[in-house]
Amino acid sequence: DTAVSQTPKYLVTQMGNDKSIKCEQNLGHDTMYWYKQDSKKFLKIMFSYNNKELIINETVPNRFSPKSPDKAHLNLHINSLELGDSAVYFCASSLEGRTRNNEQFFGPGTRLTVL
């Protein structure tokens, strides 16, 4: 009954490779997000997708691209990986119109290590 799931949990790869991280939510939410948490534990939003439309795209390199095949999925594709991309990536989701001012549900994270 996992609410927000991510795969893989760990990803170790070489510089220059292309990789993807998958995210799925079974909460019926209509907005999904990707966050990056660096080694200093600061959590920063990267993308926000609502109804398959990008609504937030922070200043991330265009090597990063979100892909949403449907409302329940938001995958993160990363091309030409660099050492600085090593971090923990979190997927999250929320539902517009909730009583709370945007409660977001986070996945367990994917730890990406670029060698």
Added chain:
Amino acid sequence: LAKTTQPISMDSYEGQEVNITCSHNNIATNDYITWYQQFPSQGPRFIIQGYKTKVTNEVASLFIPADRKSSTLSLPRVSLSDTAVYYCLVGDFKAAGNKLTFGGGTRVLVKP
């Protein structure tokens, strides 16, 4: 989104009450105050949200004074499993495109 300031870390003991104060002097009229909790190797988890006065749920209480320039998260009778990082977020999240901006958080260590 309003800038927030909270202590970097706090130590406590099992059974004690932990109070974490967050300063947000430039809070705007439409801003809400939200707290998230993050355990090691997990994603953040929503704890509580408020606009003014006091809010209480099964996990915590949130105290907001009349001027709303600060707020205090209160965790009653903490246990070892409450060891986590607690983030204070302030903003009109819907107007900001549902964007959450996390600061450094407060690392709470509960000791036996």
